[in-house]
Amino acid sequence: MDFNDSPDEAEFRERVRGWLAANAPLHAGPSECTSADQRLQAARAWQGAKAAAGFARISWPREWGGGGGTAIQQAIFSEEEARHDIPLGFFGIGLGMCLPTILKFADPDTQQRFVGPALRGEEIWCQLFSEPAAGSDLAGLRARAVKAGDTWTVTGQKVWTTGAHYADYGLLLARSDPSVPKHRGLTMFWIDMKAPGVEVRPIHQMTGGSDFNEVYLTEVRIPDSQRLGEAGDGWKVALVTLMNERVEGAKDRGPTTQQILDVARSVPHGSGTMLDDSAFRQRFAAWYVQAAGLKYTRMRTLTALSRRQTPGPESSIGKLVAANRLQELSNELIECQGEFGLLTGPRHAALSGSLHRDYLYAPGLRIAGGTDEILKNIIAERVLGMPPDSRADKTVAFKDLPTGR
Amino acid sequence: MNFDYSEEHQQLKREVRRFLERRCPPTAVRAMLDDPKGTFDRRLWGDIAGLGWLGAAIPERFGGSDLGYIELCAIAEELGRAIAPVPIASSLYFFAEALLLAGSEAQQAKWLPRIADGTAIGCFASSEGPGQIIRPRTVVASGRLEGVKIPVTDGHIADVAVVLACESNAPGLFLVELDQNGVEREHLESLDDSRGLAQLRFSGARAEPLGEGGAGMALADRVLIRAAALLAFEQLGGADRCLEMARDHALQRHAFGRPVGGHQAIKHRLADMYVKNELARSNAYYGGWALATDSSELPVAAAAARLAACEAFGFAAKENIHVHGGMGFTWESDAHLYFRRARHLSLVAREPAYWSDSLVTALVRAPVGP
Numbered sequence: 080m081d082f083n084d085s086p087d088e089a090e091f092r093e094r095v096r097g098w099l100a101a102n103a104p105l106h107a108g109p110s111e112c113t114s115a116d117q118r119l120q121a122a123r124a125w126q127g128a129k130a131a132a133g134f135a136r137i138s139w140p141r142e143w144g145g146g147g148g149t150a151i152q153q154a155i156f157s158e159e160e161a162r163h164d165i166p167l168g169f170f171g172i173g174l175g176m177c178l179p180t181i182l183k184f185a186d187p188d189t190q191q192r193f194v195g196p197a198l199r200g201e202e203i204w205c206q207l208f209s210e211p212a213a214g215s216d217l218a219g220l221r222a223r224a225v226k227a228g229d230t231w232t233v234t235g236q237k238v239w240t241t242g243a244h245y246a247d248y249g250l251l252l253a254r255s256d257p258s259v260p261k262h263r264g265l266t267m268f269w270i271d272m273k274a275p276g277v278e279v280r281p282i283h284q285m286t287g288g289s290d291f292n293e294v295y296l297t298e299v300r301i302p303d304s305q306r307l308g309e310a311g312d313g314w315k316v317a318l319v320t321l322m323n324e325r326v327e328g329a330k331d332r333g334p335t336t337q338q339i340l341d342v343a344r345s346v347p348h349g350s351g352t353m354l355d356d357s358a359f360r361q362r363f364a365a366w367y368v369q370a371a372g373l374k375y376t377r378m379r380t381l382t383a384l385s386r387r388q389t390p391g392p393e394s395s396i397g398k399l400v401a402a403n404r405l406q407e408l409s410n411e412l413i414e415c416q417g418e419f420g421l422l423t424g425p426r427h428a429a430l431s432g433s434l435h436r437d438y439l440y441a442p443g444l445r446i447a448g449g450t451d452e453i454l455k456n457i458i459a460e461r462v463l464g465m466p467p468d469s470r471a472d473k474t475v476a477f478k479d480l481p482t483g484r
Numbered sequence: 485m486n487f488d489y490s491e492e493h494q495q496l497k498r499e500v501r502r503f504l505e506r507r508c509p510p511t512a513v514r515a516m517l518d519d520p521k522g523t524f525d526r527r528l529w530g531d532i533a534g535l536g537w538l539g540a541a542i543p544e545r546f547g548g549s550d551l552g553y554i555e556l557c558a559i560a561e562e563l564g565r566a567i568a569p570v571p572i573a574s575s576l577y578f579f580a581e582a583l584l585l586a587g588s589e590a591q592q593a594k595w596l597p598r599i600a601d602g603t604a605i606g607c608f609a610s611s612e613g614p615g616q617i618i619r620p621r622t623v624v625a626s627g628r629l630e631g632v633k634i635p636v637t638d639g640h641i642a643d644v645a646v647v648l649a650c651e652s653n654a655p656g657l658f659l660v661e662l663d664q665n666g667v668e669r670e671h672l673e674s675l676d677d678s679r680g681l682a683q684l685r686f687s688g689a690r691a692e693p694l695g696e697g698g699a700g701m702a703l704a705d706r707v708l709i710r711a712a713a714l715l716a717f718e719q720l721g722g723a724d725r726c727l728e729m730a731r732d733h734a735l736q737r738h739a740f741g742r743p744v745g746g747h748q749a750i751k752h753r754l755a756d757m758y759v760k761n762e763l764a765r766s767n768a769y770y771g772g773w774a775l776a777t778d779s780s781e782l783p784v785a786a787a788a789a790r791l792a793a794c795e796a797f798g799f800a801a802k803e804n805i806h807v808h809g810g811m812g813f814t815w816e817s818d819a820h821l822y823f824r825r826a827r828h829l830s831l832v833a834r835e836p837a838y839w840s841d842s843l844v845t846a847l848v849r850a851p852v853g854p
Contacts, residue, residue: 080554080773081486088485151485336851354848357841364840367847368791370854372763375770378487385485393762400759452748458758459751463731466746 108164126200173204205246265313523680533602547597564718579606586695639682655700719793726800764796787843
């Protein structure tokens with residue numbers, strides 16, 4: 080049991096380190112960008128450089144412009160890349176979720192058309208799935224697609240769409256047949272986000288920021304050639320997209336062990352600091368055990384990849400644990416400061432206010448990409464083999480389902 | 485990246501599991517609880533010793549197989565899964581580790597071969613009452629030991645003990661043979677009589693120093709850390725088995741017209757068990773790695789492994805009873821055997837609060853990991 084690279088992996092890591100050392104400094108990092116637009120431009124440039132070197136999607140086959148490498152090589156690259164000041168994060172949804180769906184369901188010309196620009200960071204994708212009335216119950220979505228001749232017309236509202244405001248294309252899941260039970264009446268399309276009738280409005284989140292959007296679709300006309308999979312098979316297509324979501328979503332967030340120590344030391348308590356308080360130490364230890372558990376669970380997943388095995392289901396715990404841990408930890412670290420913990424400005428707030436940002440973000444993290452409850456259902460059903468929930472809507476035509484209003 | 489059992493380790497685990505499924509079914513554990521003189525399956529212990537598993541982490545020159553700590557971890561995980569009524573923790577994780585850490589060549593040569601072949605059982609005697617021991621009241625003068633140790637896991641069946649005691653006002657570790665005049669042993673009732681507890685009363689028993697005099701507390705801490713890393717694997721095995729029992733029952737038991745496992749209240753409970761077990765597994769591997777490589781991260785890794793394991797097994801054992809409903813509350817159900825063992829294992833090497841504190845102390849000294 081060790082954390083060492085195999086000889087092949089070590090050689091690959093050396094090559095990646097060399098390339099990053101030569102190329103990363105030529106690109107602006109997030110710390111040098113002053114506006115969101117600058118950040119995006121810098122990210123595009125970096126993505127282009129990676130694509131030219133075969134590092135954009137290492138585990139994809141070369142014929143698609145990938146690196147023809149392995150999943151563990153992709154993981155090694157990401158690990159090394161994270162050591163540099165490089166803007167990341169605009170292309171994950173496209174390359175991780177949308178393009179794999181395109182590659183599986185679109186015709187060869189469409190595949191050819193989109194893969195290259197997405198890899199090079201020239202085009203960005205978003206995913207138009209969730210709706211105001213369809214979150215955990217995604218298959219209950221209502222955006223209506225009506226076909227006349229070779230053209231579909233879609234009207235409806237999407238919500239929580241990451242990156243819709245800068246995306247060029249999107250995957251759209253819509254209801255094509257309300258007369259059959261909900262899972263059977265869906266159809267998947269790809270759409271041009273600049274098409275007439277597509278209107279993007281940022282959501283003002285409880286954090287004060289805007290990372291997501293609402294997308295209004297008003298009689299958006301979509302040629303039938305943009306359909307992915309058969310009409311009515313949209314749910315099956317969506318599962319391919321979503322299968323890749325939770326793999327991407329379990330990154331660390333929140334303060335490091337050192338930062339927690341720093342905050343605790345800054346709070347006087349009795350004759351010492353909060354770090355001497357036994358109740359605080361108990362909680363701190365619990366957070367550490369969770370973080371270590373997540374870290375070493377990732378190592379187990381990487382081990383499976385390194386051995387060319389399919390990783391076990393253990394990675395399914397990642398987002399569930401990370402989000403709840405972040406909520407408790409940020410709550411407690413603020414609380415232990417007393418009234419002073421209310422201050423959020425960078426002049427006074429611990430960790431320049433990042434703790435408060437985490438505190439306000441954590442409720443969303445517990446919902447995004449599968450709520451706590453959906454994730455527990457998934458663990459119970461897919462990992463432990465429990466039967467699916469009993470559903471009142473399984474055999475009822477979508478149009479006859481009660482809607483609560 | 486190679487952070488998991490190897491194919492050879494998995495092969496060993498399967499072998500141990502097959503053996504224990506045959507030789508140590510829950511009825512064998514239950515027999516210990518039903519018999520007031522029970523607590524220890526002597527034949528099972530002999531068979532395990534005969535297979536060479538007790539010597540996994542003992543050097544070959546002392547009669548061990550020197551396979552390594554990861555192998556011992558794998559064996560411990562399976563013994564924990566079977567809640568085997570054998571003194572493995574006392575004899576190997578505590579006694580053998582204390583000897584390997586602090587014993588002289590002669591002391592190791594005398595005892596380790598007998599520990600490895602199972603002909604001797606060792607135990608570790610530090611506790612003298614409720615709570616933490618600040619300074620032992622047990623004393624050694626002119627090589628003679630006086631005092632009372634309570635409780636001592638497996639003290640009533642062990643041949644030899646490592647005892648924490650003061651000599652000239654300085655705490656040290658001492659090696660004490662238990663089959664001698666001046667040692668009085670009493671088996672005490674406890675929550676889990678498939679791993680029994682005893683009181684050892686010493687009145688003038690011969691005791692020889694183990695390791696440097698005066699270094700007793702530090703040595704005892706180091707033994708405790710190593711034992712914690714190994715115990716985590718036993719706890720993990722037990723927690724996994726509890727989840728399996730609960731899962732099997734939830735699929736088979738029907739209520740409200742369907743398997744109870746189809747109801748979210750049960751599903752989510754099972755998912756919570758799974759999450760804790762996986763966190764415990766990953767932390768246990770971290771502890772196993774630190775033990776096997778003698779890493780400077782061992783104090784952090786062992787504490788994290790211990791905490792995650794206590795949390796997982798404690799939770800899985802109590803929720804397993806709950807998922808079983810009224811049936812789970814009966815003596816006939818195996819669920820309480822795990823509930824008892826979970827409590828036992830979480831206290832034999834200091835309680836979780838101690839480990840939380842010691843984890844933070846270690847992190848303050850050197851923040852490692854995430």
